[in-house]
Amino acid sequence: MRYSPLIDQLIESLRCLPGVGPRSAQRMAFHLLQRERDGGRRLAGAIRDAVDQVGQCRQCRVLTEEPVCGLCSSDKRDRGLLCIVEGPADVFALEQATGYRGLYFVLMGRLSPLDGVGPEALGLDLLEERLAGGEVQEVILATSPTVEGEATSHYIAELAHEHGVRTTRIAHGVPMGGELEYVDSGTLSHAFAGRRDYD
Template sequence: MQSPLIQELIEAFRVLPGVGPKSAQRMAFYLLEQNKNGGSVLAKTLAKAVEEIGHCSLCRTLTEEETCSICQSSRRATGELCIVESPSDVSVIEQSGIFQGQYFVLMGHLSPIDGIGPKQIGLDTLEKRLNDDSVHELIIATNPTVEGEATAHYIQQIALKHQVKVSRLAQGIPMGGELEYLDSGTLSQAFLARKAM
């Protein structure tokens, strides 16, 4: 029978996506047997990140600042706003280097069955941002899933009320795929071939 603390560590690793009992056990034993220093660094960094990282006041991405570096940058086109579901989507788009505007991160998608409505994904905040007339185009980059498409349609209706142009990432993204798994070439093509909704 294993020590209760080792079992607790194994269970802690299981909160990560895709980590089952065997993988969690392997990670726990690796840190305890072969890399205690790495485990200490991981623990300190994780504790600090959980404590200090919050959401950008403008785009809602993850940051330790009040406003993230992208929103603060004077080199970004403030009139183009790319709508994504998660901070990892921002990271993928930024790695491609194709987009030079700003973002709005939904932190999910509409899912009435799960109790996730427009307010839970910040669409009230997005609408307030559209009220100031600085945004002239929304580029919707929600995942091409049923929920992502429903979210895109809802956002399109908000944009129409504010007379803001709406486009959707097009070519290159497979139906049912997710942005964080695309290569930068596919993502670049999707941005270049976006179409009005």
């Protein structure tokens, strides 16, 4: 037995959302139909508007419906600093957590030759142009500490080196507030090897 065609289609379509399996898709569908028809209409409109109109910033590649995003067009940011991140959510996280006043460059992924993700897919040609421009004084690497993230950072560091731009990398180690015994061994050995003078 199945539900009626439109309900089946709704349940099926909801499964394109990450983390939504058959049970939660069903729960969402009935919730929308029984209690949230207005919310559902708003959601349908918001998805369509965003999917049709949101593109990437011409300068930093972050997702935005403007040709150039708010950060890149702001005159309050230091154009000499360029922080490299993997995704738009990273920009948000750094903006929330740090007092960073420079600009970002959003890769929208990481190098992964096996999946066919090469330098062009990450806009590294665009990044190289920017490094060649001479405005950027420091590249701050903030890709994720995975094998692919590290490889991506390595590639970009080479690029920066060719153009004589200073390159730094955000620190990796034991997370603040965690208990040492629960930190995974990779992080622990990395933190130990990367110890610094106590001041």
